[in-house]
Structure formats: C-alpha cells, structure tokens
Amino acid sequence: MKRDFTILDVSLRDGSHSVRHAFTEEQVRATAKGLNAAGVRYFEVSHGDGLGGSSLQYGFSATDELKLIEVAASECTTSEVAVLLIPGIGTKQDLQNAVKAGAKMVRVATHVTEADVAAQHIQLARELGLKTAGFLMMAHMAPVEKVVEQAKLFESYGAEIVYVTDSAGAMLPQDVTARITALREELRCEIGFHAHNNLSMAMANTIAAVEAGATFIDGSMRALGAGAGNTQTEVMVAVLEKMGYHTGIDLYQLMNTANHVIAPLMQQPQEITGGSLILGHAGVYSSFLLHAQKAAQQYSIDERDILMKLGEMRAVGGQEDLIYEVAQTLAR
Amino acid sequence: MKKLKVGILGSGNIGTDLMYKVERSDLLEMSVMIGIDPLSDGLKRAKNRGYETISTGIEGLAQHLDLVDIVFDATSAYAHQTNSDLLTAAGKKVIDLTPAAIGPFVVPTVNLTEFLDKDNVNMITCGGQATIPIIHTISRIVPVDYAEIVATISSRSAGPGTRANIDEFTSTTSRAIEVVGGAKKGKAIIILNPAEPPIIMRDTIHVLVAEEGHGEEINESIKQMVNAVQAYVPGYSLKADTVFEGKKISVFVEVEGAADYLPAYAGNLDIMTASAVQVANEMARHFLHEKEGIV
Numbered sequence: 001m002k003r004d005f006t007i008l009d010v011s012l013r014d015g016s017h018s019v020r021h022a023f024t025e026e027q028v029r030a031t032a033k034g035l036n037a038a039g040v041r042y043f044e045v046s047h048g049d050g051l052g053g054s055s056l057q058y059g060f061s062a063t064d065e066l067k068l069i070e071v072a073a074s075e076c077t078t079s080e081v082a083v084l085l086i087p088g089i090g091t092k093q094d095l096q097n098a099v100k101a102g103a104k105m106v107r108v109a110t111h112v113t114e115a116d117v118a119a120q121h122i123q124l125a126r127e128l129g130l131k132t133a134g135f136l137m138m139a140h141m142a143p144v145e146k147v148v149e150q151a152k153l154f155e156s157y158g159a160e161i162v163y164v165t166d167s168a169g170a171m172l173p174q175d176v177t178a179r180i181t182a183l184r185e186e187l188r189c190e191i192g193f194h195a196h197n198n199l200s201m202a203m204a205n206t207i208a209a210v211e212a213g214a215t216f217i218d219g220s221m222r223a224l225g226a227g228a229g230n231t232q233t234e235v236m237v238a239v240l241e242k243m244g245y246h247t248g249i250d251l252y253q254l255m256n257t258a259n260h261v262i263a264p265l266m267q268q269p270q271e272i273t274g275g276s277l278i279l280g281h282a283g284v285y286s287s288f289l290l291h292a293q294k295a296a297q298q299y300s301i302d303e304r305d306i307l308m309k310l311g312e313m314r315a316v317g318g319q320e321d322l323i324y325e326v327a328q329t330l331a332r
Numbered sequence: 333m334k335k336l337k338v339g340i341l342g343s344g345n346i347g348t349d350l351m352y353k354v355e356r357s358d359l360l361e362m363s364v365m366i367g368i369d370p371l372s373d374g375l376k377r378a379k380n381r382g383y384e385t386i387s388t389g390i391e392g393l394a395q396h397l398d399l400v401d402i403v404f405d406a407t408s409a410y411a412h413q414t415n416s417d418l419l420t421a422a423g424k425k426v427i428d429l430t431p432a433a434i435g436p437f438v439v440p441t442v443n444l445t446e447f448l449d450k451d452n453v454n455m456i457t458c459g460g461q462a463t464i465p466i467i468h469t470i471s472r473i474v475p476v477d478y479a480e481i482v483a484t485i486s487s488r489s490a491g492p493g494t495r496a497n498i499d500e501f502t503s504t505t506s507r508a509i510e511v512v513g514g515a516k517k518g519k520a521i522i523i524l525n526p527a528e529p530p531i532i533m534r535d536t537i538h539v540l541v542a543e544e545g546h547g548e549e550i551n552e553s554i555k556q557m558v559n560a561v562q563a564y565v566p567g568y569s570l571k572a573d574t575v576f577e578g579k580k581i582s583v584f585v586e587v588e589g590a591a592d593y594l595p596a597y598a599g600n601l602d603i604m605t606a607s608a609v610q611v612a613n614e615m616a617r618h619f620l621h622e623k624e625g626i627v
Contacts (some may be wrong), residue, residue, distance in 0.1 A: 055519060056480050056580060088396035088522040091499040113526040114487060117498045142562040321482050321536035325572040325584055 006216045006241065006318025007247060009035055009043040009233050010194070010214050011262060012072065014218075014225030015083055017048035017287045019267055022062040025071050027265050032075035034257025035075040036138070040233075040252045042105050042131070044082040045072045048226065048287055049318065050109060051083055052090035057320055059294075062200035066101045073102025080104035086133070089115045089318065092124050096332055100127050107163065108154075109135035111316045112142040115153040131190060133216070134159035137317050140170040140283055144182045151183050161190040166205065166315055169196030169227055170275075170283040180212035192216030195231045197223060200272055202231040203239060210240065221258035222270060227279045227286030229270035234258050275303045282311025291320045295327040307331055335361040336425075336616040337399060341390065341415055342406035343367030345373030345491055345594055346429055349601055350404050351378060352592035353609040359616035360609070364399045366392060390415050397422050401619075402612055403432060408493060409500065418510040425615055427608050428454040431500040437508045440610040441465045441560045448618040453611060456508040457501050458587075458600035459483030459520060461607045462535040462568070466583050467513035469557040473549050475542040477579075479515035481505065482538075484523045486530035489598035498522060515539065533599035534571060537583040547576050552584060564610040565603050566590065 012031055018025060028045065047053030047065050054061040054237040058201065073081045083098045083104035095106060106125045108118045109219045118134060127133040127261030134154025164179045183191045193209035195202040195218065206217055212247055219236045234254045237247050275289050284307050292310075296303035309326045310319075333356025338360050340347045347365060352375070354362045365378035369385035379385045386392035390411070391398070402425040405415050407482055412432035419426050428435060435452030438444055442465060447453050455461065463481040470476055472612040483505075494501065502520045525531050551574060561568045567588030587599030595599050 055521065056478075056540070056582075057482050057536070087498045088502070088524070091502055093499075093503075111524065111526065114495075114524045115525065116492075116495050119496065121500070186366050195361060216437070314525070316523065316527075318482075318521065318523045319484060321484075321534075321538075321582070321584065324575055324582060328572050 004215070005210070005245060005247060006041050007233065007237065007249060008082060008216060008218050009040050009220060010230060011043070011220040011224045011233070012068070013046045014048060014220055015231055016046070016087045017117035017226035017290065017302035018229070018270070019265060020222050020290065021047055021059045023068060025063060025067065027248060028068045029071050029075055030261045031257060032072040032079070034253065035186070035260055036076050036079040036294045038253035038257065039248055040078050040079055040254070043072070044084060046084045046109070050086040050090050051094035053086070054119055056228065060146050067099055067100040069098055069103055076164045082107060084109060084226070085121055086110070087121050090216050092121055092207050095121065095124060096128070096319040098204065099130065103130070105131035105133070107135040108135050108159070108330070109165070112139045112147060112150060115150040117159045118154065122154065122159050125326045126158040132159055133161040133163055133196070135163045135165050137165045138223030138285065139164045139166060139179060140168060140175060141314070144178050147179050148182050148186050151187055155187050155189050161192050163192035163194055163216065164209070166195040166196055167285050168283045169280040171200065171205055172201060173204050176205045176208040177212045180209050190215045192218070194218040196259045196280070196290065197228040197230065198272065198276050198286065203235065204277060206231045206236055207243070210245070221254070221262040222266065224262055224266060224270060225286070227289050228276035275307060276309040277306045282308050284311045284315065285317040288320060288323060291315070291323050296324045299327040299331040301327060301330045335359055336401040336612070336619065337361050337363040338612070339363060339393060339400035339403040340365045341403055342395070343369070343372040343378070345591060345601055347404070347591035348374035348377060349605045350406065350608065351381070353605050355556050357358065357609060357613055359613050359620065360402070364396070366390070367622055384614055386433070390418060394424060397424070397566060397569050400424055402427065402615065404608055404612070409497070413422040427612055428452060429604055429608055431457065431497065431504045432550070433504055433546065438611055439464045439468070439512050440564060440614070442468045442512055443559060443613060444614055448615055455604055455608050455611070456512070456528065457505045458485070458533070458604045459501065459522060459535060460505045460508045461603045462533070462585055462587050463537045464508060464513040465557045465561050466537045466554060466585065467515055467539060468626040469553045470539055470541065470550055471514035473553055474546050476513070476515040476539050477542055478540040479509050479513055480519040480521070480538045481509065482521045482523065482536040483600070484531065484601045485533045486533070486597050487524045488528035489529045489533070489594060489600055490524050505516055505588055530597040532597050533587040535585045535587065537585070539581050540579050542579070549582065550574070552610055556570045565606045567596070567599055567602065
C-alpha cells in the first residue's frame with residue numbers, strides 16, 4: 001500500500017491566527033528553512049484569513065505578509081510556498097503581488113456553497129502558472145451532493161486539487177469518508193483534506209480522508225492553527241509511515257523544527273479547551289475563538305455561550321463582527 | 333407638476349426593483365424598461381404595468397430617445413461606457429448602478445448636491461451606500477486614518493454579476509471610502525452567507541481615528557446620519573451599540589429591504605436602488621426648477 005501523498009504544512013498560515021498574526025521575519029525564515037530541509041513539498045504563508053486578511057476585523061499583520069512570503073521563498077530549494085486567497089477578502093491583485101514575492105501555489109477558498117465567486121481567481125492562478133487548489137470551507141455545513149456540485153465548479157474553473165475543509169473541526173470520520181469518497185468518484189482532479197482538532201478528530205479524520213483517496217493532506221507543526229489547531233504534521237507523518245504509506249519527509253528534521261522553532265513562539269497551548277471544544281460541537285469557524293474570548297472578557301460573559309449562539313445563527317467564515325453583537329445581546 | 337421621464341436599462345433584479353421605487357416618486361415618471369431578453373421577468377412586469385418595453389438593448393433605446401430624460405443603467409460595467417456615451421451625447425442624464433464608475437461617486441447624504449449638474453454619476457456599491465455615510469459622519473468630528481467595512485449579504489441576494497466580479501466590489505468600495513467617506517485609507521470585505529431563511533444585509537464599519545474620545549458627539553452624529561439615510565431607506569438601522577476601543581470605533585448596521593421586488597432580506601439591493609432614485613429625485617428637482625426659472 002505504498003502511495004505518494006503531498007503533505008502541505010499550514011503552520012505559517014493557519015498558525016497566524018494562534019499568534020494573532022504576529023509572525024516575524026526570523027520566525028518565518030527558521031520555519032521555512034526547517035520545512036525545506038525536512039522535504040515538505042508545499043507550505044502555506046499568509047495572514048490567517050488569506051491574502052489581504054490584515055484588517056481590524058481579523059487583526060492586522062505585524063509584518064506585511066508579502067515580506068514573509070518573500071523571506072520564506074528565499075529559503076526554499078525543494079519546497080514551494082503556497083498562499084491562501086479568500087475572494088471577498090483578498091483580490092486578484094493580491095495574488096499577483098504574492099507571486100512576485102515568490103508564491104508558487106494558491107488555494108482559493110470559499111464557503112462550501114459559494115464556489116462560483118472564485119472562478120476568476122482560479123483562472124488567473126492557472127494563467128500565472130501556479131499550482132492551483134479550490135478550498136471548500138466549512139464543508140460540514142453542506143450535504144454530500146452539495147459538496148460534489150461545488151467541487152465540480154472549482155474543477156471546471158481549472159482547480160487541480162479540490163479540498164474538503166473542516167474549518168470548524170466539526171466532522172467525524174464518517175462525514176469525511178462520505179465527502180472524499182463522493183469527490184473521488186465524481187471528479188478527475190486530486191482531492192485534499194484540511195482538519196481542525198476541536199473534537200480531537202483531526203488525526204482520525206485525516207486517516208479517513210487518506211483511506212478514501214485524498215492525496216493532498218494538511219497539517220501544522222505542534223498543531224499551530226485556529227481553534228484547537230490542525231492535524232499535527234509531525235504526528236501525521238509518523239502515523240502515515242506506520243500505516244505503510246510513503247511520505248518522503250524526514251521525521252526527525254520535522255520534529256526539530258516543530259520543537260525548536262514553533263514551540264517557542266506559541267502564545268498558548270493548542271489544547272481542546274472550553275471554547276475550542278464548543279467550536280467543533282456547534283460547528284463554528286475556528287478563527288472565531290480568540291475573538292470570542294476577548295469579547296467574553298469585555299462583556300463578562302461565557303465564551304461558550306457566544307460560540308453556541310454563533311453556531312445557531314449559522315455564521316460562516318469571516319463573520320467575526322457578529323461576535324460583538326452576540327456578546328452585547330448576551331450581556332443584556 | 334412636470335416630471336422627468338425615466339428609462340431603466342437592464343431588466344434584472346436591480347432594474348425591476350428600481351421600477352417600483354420610481355413609481356412612488358413625485359418628480360419621476362416611469363417610461364420605459366430596456367432589456368435584452370423579451371422573456372425576462374422584469375420586462376414582463378414592466379409591460380403588465382403599462383410601460384413601454386424594449387427588448388433589443390441600448391440599440392433599441394437609441395431609436396426611441398424621446399422616451400427618456402434620465403436613464404438608470406443596471407447592466408454591467410462592461411456595457412456601461414457605450415451606454416453612457418450614447419445617452420449623454422443625446423443630452424440625457426445617466427445614473428450608473430454598475431461598478432464602471434465613469435462619473436463621480438455619489439452618496440445621497442454626503443455629496444449629492446455637488447453633482448446635480450453632472451451627466452453621469454455612479455452609485456458605488458451596496459456596501460458603499462450602507463457604510464460611507466457613517467464613515468463620513470465620524471470624519472466630520474475627528475480625522476479618520478483608516479476605515480474598513482464588512483458587508484455580509486445573503487447568498488440568495490447575490491446575483492451572477494456580483495459573484496463574477498467580487499473584486500470589483502472590494503476595490504470600488506475601498507476607493508469610495510477614501511474619496512467620499514474621507515478616510516485616509518479604505519478597505520472593504522464582502523461575505524456571502526447561505527443561511528436559510530436568508531439573513532438580512534448587515535454592514536460593520538471599523539475605523540481608526542486620529543485621537544481618542546468624542547464618544548458622545550460621535551454617537552449623536554451617527555444617530556443623526558442613520559435618520560438621514562432612513563429618509564430614503566426606511567429599513568436602515570443600527571444593529572448593536574457602537575464599540576469604542578481606544579482609537580478604534582466599530583459601528584454595526586442592518587439594512588432591511590422594502591421588499592419591492594426581492595424579499596426584505598435583500599437590503600443590499602434596496603439600498604442601491606433607493607439611493608439611485610434619491611439621486612434622480614434631486615437631479616429632477618434641480619433640473620425642473622432651473623428650467624422653469626425658479627430659484
């Protein structure tokens with residue numbers, strides 16, 4: 001059962017949420033160097049909310065993401081830098097700037113039902129010669145048929161990979177299996193999977209995805225990512241090797257970077273706490289966590305109540321501004 | 333009282349909604365709807381209500397220019413330049429609801445009176461119409477170094493034009509936040525939410541001001557501005573208390589539509605068409621008075 005995968009590390013993008021978008025050039029340089037040495041094919045560098053995400057809504061980047069992309073790309077000999085682009089937040093111009101800074105791959109992300117806003121961005125990415133993926137966020141919110149329909153749109157625009165993205169860490173392995181299997185049957189392009197660990201399911205879901213035919217798999221070192229974080233890249237490599245798969249990654253080298261570069265920069269442990277557990281339970285976008293914690297403190301209410309309410313309201317990725325309104329209502 | 337004859341170019345959601353709002357004006361007379369699909373719902377409705385209809389687009393209208401004094405263009409940015417050139421050459425006024433933005437950006441509560449003599453004015457975007465009044469009213473009290481808006485609309489209210497050109501929404505709105513809103517730097521974000529039943533349009537305005545304080549004055553000014561916008565968009569309201577954190581101010585607005593054509597959740601459609609009709613009304617008042625020699 002030897003098979004090739006592409007492992008994509010998101011520490012420098014999803015992890016941006018966990019460090020409140022404050023990565024420094026030195027941190028990015030050391031991380032990039034380590035990932036390149038370990039043989040990780042692609043790794044993502046962007047604001048947590050993708051290119052152009054630096055804002056009052058999501059938090060300003062301490063260092064311009066284009067500078068960070070440039071620094072990361074300068075350390076790559078075999079690895080390549082990917083970026084995230086969420087249409088409505090980032091633009092085609094942002095993508096062109098990222099390519100000038102050294103990006104070789106883009107993942108164009110939309111809510112799971114809104115793939116058609118990404119047509120122009122995916123087409124541009126292909127014209128620019130980028131490895132191009134479509135990223136269906138909050139994939140737990142749509143039934144399998146809808147995921148297939150939207151994935152087909154991405155494929156028709158030119159995506160070479162379509163991701164099932166469990167942004168809320170709300171899926172169980174059978175949900176992952178159902179979605180990846182359906183995409184495998186209906187699409188010709190590669191299938192990817194991105195997990196969050198809010199229900200402690202990230203590794204189990206990743207295995208389910210791989211066994212159902214996903215060939216692009218995301219992880220972050222020390223699980224550095226929004227909410228309870230992602231599938232832990234170094235653990236994933238060990239598990240996949242143990243299962244008999246070939247990852248092509250130097251485990252020791254990867255662990256060294258995780259423990260000596262990522263661990264010291266973490267602002268809080270990637271634990272499953274009250275808030276992050278509720279993200280998975282209520283199906284809420286993982287990056288809401290730190291914003292909800294702040295609002296809970298400001299209004300002296302329970303962060304779990306805010307997140308439960310946002311789940312009930314069926315908030316989608318990017319709607320961090322709703323947190324204030326919900327907090328005010330709960331405080332009354 | 334004499335009225336200006338109105339043509340509506342584009343028989344989609346925006347054009348059809350405009351028709352109902354023009355009907356309520358004392359200064360405008362709905363005359364003709366122009367589309368390119370004779371079977372479109374908009375053209376059928378216009379015909380049923382007794383208006384002229386043209387299904388051969390701008391070429392068709394070119395043969396009947398006597399039918400219009402003022403034209404709303406609700407087609408596309410791509411088509412707008414040609415439409416505008418033809419109409420303005422014939423002395424017609426053009427109100428542009430596409431992102432083409434050939435003419436100056438107009439927000440009725442902010443800068444309308446400056447542009448009453450222009451041949452062509454642009455209505456920016458729904459998010460721009462909903463947020464720029466607030467940015468402008470804050471900037472009258474304290475300089476705004478940065479302003480950012482987040483428009484969240486229901487998926488159902490985002491038509492194919494919006495979806496195919498989402499970057500145009502963000503870039504046009506960002507520019508107008510600076511030019512009309514008075515912020516030194518502007519940024520716009522748009523989010524589509526597919527929840528059922530559809531969510532009502534909401535807009536959040538985050539600004540960074542040059543100095544802290546002035547809370548009471550700013551709150552009062554926002555309240556007055558909300559009242560001013562309500563005069564032409566009755567469903568415009570504050571959704572939560574304004575949040576002051578140091579130099580950062582966050583204002584939360586909701587826009588419920590008048591449900592003329594699309595249901596009430598489509599406040600994004602409503603604020604565009606209501607603002608455009610407001611502009612047309614003022615242009616008509618200005619034009620008719622001038623003609624009759626009334627000062």
